[in-house]
Amino acid sequence: MKQSGNILFSGVGGQGILLASELTAHAQLAGGYDVKKSEVHGMAQRGGSVEAHLRYGERVYSPLIDPGSADILVAFEILEAVRYLPYLHKDSAVVVNTQKILPPAVALGKATYPEDILSELTSRKINVVPLDAFAIAEEVGELRTVNVAMVGAMSNFLAVDPQVFLDVIDRAVKKPFREVNKQAFEAGRAAVYA
Amino acid sequence: MVFDNETKLWLSGNEAIALGAWEAGITLASGYPGTPSTEIMGHFGQYDGVYAEWAPNEKVGLEVAIGASFAGSRALATMKHVGLNVAADPLFTAAYTGVRGGLVVLTADDPEMHSSQNEQDNRNYAFAAKLPMLEPSDPAEAKEMIGRAISLSEELDTPVMFRITTRIAHVKGVVEKGSRGEVPTPGIERMPAKLVMLPGNARVRRRAVEKRMAAAAELAETLPENRIEAGRGSRGFIAAGTSYNYVKEAFPEAPVLKLGMVWPLPEKMIRSFAESVEELVIVEELDPFLELHIRAMGIDCHGEDIIPNQGELNSHIVKTAVEPDSAPELFEPLELPMRPPNMCAGCPHRGLFYGLSKMKDVFVSGDIGCYTLGFLPPLSAMDACVCMGASISMAHGMSKALGKEGEGKLVAVLGDSTFMHSGMTGLLNTVYNKSSATTIILDNRITAMTGHQQNPASGKTISGEPASAIDFEQLCTALGVPRVVVINPHDIDETRRVLKEEINSPDPSVIISRAPCILLPEEVRRKKPTYYTNLDNCTGCTACVQMGCPAVSWHPITPEEAVERGYREKQRGYAEITEVQCNGCGQCAAVCKFDAITRREEQ
Numbered sequence: 001m002k003q004s005g006n007i008l009f010s011g012v013g014g015q016g017i018l019l020a021s022e023l024t025a026h027a028q029l030a031g032g033y034d035v036k037k038s039e040v041h042g043m044a045q046r047g048g049s050v051e052a053h054l055r056y057g058e059r060v061y062s063p064l065i066d067p068g069s070a071d072i073l074v075a076f077e078i079l080e081a082v083r084y085l086p087y088l089h090k091d092s093a094v095v096v097n098t099q100k101i102l103p104p105a106v107a108l109g110k111a112t113y114p115e116d117i118l119s120e121l122t123s124r125k126i127n128v129v130p131l132d133a134f135a136i137a138e139e140v141g142e143l144r145t146v147n148v149a150m151v152g153a154m155s156n157f158l159a160v161d162p163q164v165f166l167d168v169i170d171r172a173v174k175k176p177f178r179e180v181n182k183q184a185f186e187a188g189r190a191a192v193y194a
Numbered sequence: 195m196v197f198d199n200e201t202k203l204w205l206s207g208n209e210a211i212a213l214g215a216w217e218a219g220i221t222l223a224s225g226y227p228g229t230p231s232t233e234i235m236g237h238f239g240q241y242d243g244v245y246a247e248w249a250p251n252e253k254v255g256l257e258v259a260i261g262a263s264f265a266g267s268r269a270l271a272t273m274k275h276v277g278l279n280v281a282a283d284p285l286f287t288a289a290y291t292g293v294r295g296g297l298v299v300l301t302a303d304d305p306e307m308h309s310s311q312n313e314q315d316n317r318n319y320a321f322a323a324k325l326p327m328l329e330p331s332d333p334a335e336a337k338e339m340i341g342r343a344i345s346l347s348e349e350l351d352t353p354v355m356f357r358i359t360t361r362i363a364h365v366k367g368v369v370e371k372g373s374r375g376e377v378p379t380p381g382i383e384r385m386p387a388k389l390v391m392l393p394g395n396a397r398v399r400r401r402a403v404e405k406r407m408a409a410a411a412e413l414a415e416t417l418p419e420n421r422i423e424a425g426r427g428s429r430g431f432i433a434a435g436t437s438y439n440y441v442k443e444a445f446p447e448a449p450v451l452k453l454g455m456v457w458p459l460p461e462k463m464i465r466s467f468a469e470s471v472e473e474l475v476i477v478e479e480l481d482p483f484l485e486l487h488i489r490a491m492g493i494d495c496h497g498e499d500i501i502p503n504q505g506e507l508n509s510h511i512v513k514t515a516v517e518p519d520s521a522p523e524l525f526e527p528l529e530l531p532m533r534p535p536n537m538c539a540g541c542p543h544r545g546l547f548y549g550l551s552k553m554k555d556v557f558v559s560g561d562i563g564c565y566t567l568g569f570l571p572p573l574s575a576m577d578a579c580v581c582m583g584a585s586i587s588m589a590h591g592m593s594k595a596l597g598k599e600g601e602g603k604l605v606a607v608l609g610d611s612t613f614m615h616s617g618m619t620g621l622l623n624t625v626y627n628k629s630s631a632t633t634i635i636l637d638n639r640i641t642a643m644t645g646h647q648q649n650p651a652s653g654k655t656i657s658g659e660p661a662s663a664i665d666f667e668q669l670c671t672a673l674g675v676p677r678v679v680v681i682n683p684h685d686i687d688e689t690r691r692v693l694k695e696e697i698n699s700p701d702p703s704v705i706i707s708r709a710p711c712i713l714l715p716e717e718v719r720r721k722k723p724t725y726y727t728n729l730d731n732c733t734g735c736t737a738c739v740q741m742g743c744p745a746v747s748w749h750p751i752t753p754e755e756a757v758e759r760g761y762r763e764k765q766r767g768y769a770e771i772t773e774v775q776c777n778g779c780g781q782c783a784a785v786c787k788f789d790a791i792t793r794r795e796e797q
Contacts, residue, residue: 082528108740114530
């Protein structure tokens with residue numbers, strides 16, 4: 001079992017990144033690790049790029065992941081995966097939601113959304129796991145479970161019993177949304193090797 | 195939440211500080227919302243046996259806390275770094291009066307300016323105001339150190355400053371639960387020689403300040419929060435706050451002097467540490483504060499010469515600054531379209547800024563809030579923004595400087611909470627000193643940017659209890675404004691008409707642009723029908739796209755595609771609404787002249 005690691009979450013404000021990183025943090029805490037997590041609130045949340053850094057290990061000092069040291073990148077949007085390239089290393093795993101959210105300049109017609117942008121990662125031999133988390137959320141019947149489906153996919157890369165995540169969801173998510181979130185987690189987890 | 199058990203909690207720095215304040219017997223906290231300090235107040239208010247409030251600004255908040263301390267209670271004032279500029283007046287004199295109950299003044303600095311207009315380093319205030327300052331490195335320490343701040347405050351008879359940064363406030367970590375200690379009983383006690391700061395008394399207290407700071411410096415030598423961590427190697431580090439974390443990650447073996455009290459400094463401890471190493475490196479974010487004062491002791495060290503004095507640090511920056519050859523090979527960043535924050539879909543501010551964007555001669559003096567985003571393209575309808583409340587006074591100053599040339603061209607724009615924070619006095623001045631500038635109060639019924647805090651206009655206190663809600667119309671009239679007009683900014687045509695009329699008026703006037711923030715829970719609950727695009731009717735005129743709504747996007751097409759879709763061959767693209775993002779404000783439909791945007795009536 002890996003003794004320490006760095007998980008970076010990236011996406012667009014409003015996509016539920018904070019909950020995704022929170023579930024992951026609790027799962028690592030349940031595994032007995034020391035954990036630190038860094039978020040940015042305030043202005044950055046208004047539809048801008050958002051990131052959360054999660055670090056775990058025997059004793060974690062820095063709350064920030066250094067460039068070149070994210071072991072897992074959980075990206076909720078394609079551009080927001082590639083934007084974090086400098087944080088990756090050759091053995092990083094990138095779980096990416098294939099959803100595209102147009103940045104303002106693209107929506108205004110002043111710039112174009114780069115095509116086949118994920119090849120920027122794959123061509124560097126980075127392990128990219130694309131996931132249509134939106135479709136998974138649609139399938140389980142609750143669009144707001146995209147983030148938990150992403151956590152499910154990501155969980156394949158952690159030496160944590162998936163039951164730990166399900167227990168965390170049980171205690172962290174309000175009752176009416178518990179079952180559907182667990183389904184999203186399971187579906188996300190299964191989708192990676194499907 | 196999940197991990198929380200008998201002894202340990204998973205908390206953000208701000209949550210930990212709230213808990214620490216409760217455990218330390220603090221019973222009153224007052225402050226003004228400001229990233230990254232905001233969440234402390236809400237969390238503190240949830241504990242039993244305490245009183246928490248949102249003050250209209252940081253000066254008021256600190257004065258409230260001073261009053262509680264004078265009554266014998268333990269008190270906390272919270273603010274972001276720039277808020278301390280507003281509260282600096284009471285701060286510098288409270289340093290003279292000292293305290294009765296322990297008093298903690300918390301400043302949350304924002305290196306990297308994630309959500310701020312500057313990155314001032316408020317450690318300089320501790321030096322300037324002659325106050326002790328503590329600085330924790332993580333949430334666990336933050337909780338413990340609030341207790342230390344209270345005991346130092348009472349022992350040394352002084353307010354104690356408490357500095358955090360974004361990477362303390364918004365970092366989550368494991369915190370040890372404690373229990374609540376003694377809570378002093380308040381009561382009136384008159385001590386005018388100590389509390390009435392007129393020159394005769396202040397001169398006496400001035401000497402007390404020097405004596406107290408000397409005692410604090412002596413105490414700093416043995417304070418457990420200042421400690422030398424022995425290590426290997428000839429290079430030693432001095433660090434505080436989150437910088438300490440980066441040193442520990444980058445140089446885990448090295449000897450470190452960790453400072454929990456960053457002012458006054460433990461000179462003997464620093465000297466003996468400096469003598470124990472061959473090379474001394476001071477690692478700190480922003481100003482070379484520790485470095486400056488350590489150099490003043492005659493100690494040679496590295497600091498600003500290798501460590502950046504702008505923005506945040508991380509362990510990579512620290513490592514490569516000290517050992518440039520250790521830099522790892524990294525993937526280069528790619529040129530990608532940026533994704534800056536944007537006003538939300540359905541934001542009422544958009545309608546107002548759309549109107550202003552059409553008035554090319556008008557100079558928009560802006561202010562601090564969500565609406566500062568009106569600066570961004572495509573609306574690009576803000577020309578200046580300096581600090582809370584400045585919009586009105588700056589517009590007045592421009593009006594006086596420009597004279598006739600400025601007539602019909604000057605407008606100040608600020609939010610409801612910002613107006614009450616420090617805009618009212620500016621408006622009073624505008625009226626009293628007779629300028630023609632127009633003031634627009636963007637009244638969205640909440641302090642939105644920091645995450646929906648109540649304020650004196652929202653009709654509720656921090657705990658949600660009903661409270662008096664200020665009447666802006668009456669207030670502006672009472673200040674002497676001859677023209678006060680209320681508009682609904684979602685009504686695009688009416689907004690444009692009123693803007694033109696009021697800005698051109700030679701009298702000072704106030705436009706209250708009133709519509710609730712689209713993210714308010716009651717607004718979210720009564721979700722309005724969305725709008726959709728009739729693509730057949732779209733002519734590609736981009737009128738709706740030019741409003742910059744995140745729910746509206748432009749799709750370029752080739753001439754062949756245009757013909758295929760039944761458009762004119764010249765049509766370069768079409769606009770489309772992403773309905774899941776639409777909040778039903780209808781502003782885009784109002785600017786569409788081709789009947790291409792329709793309201794989806796409830797089924």
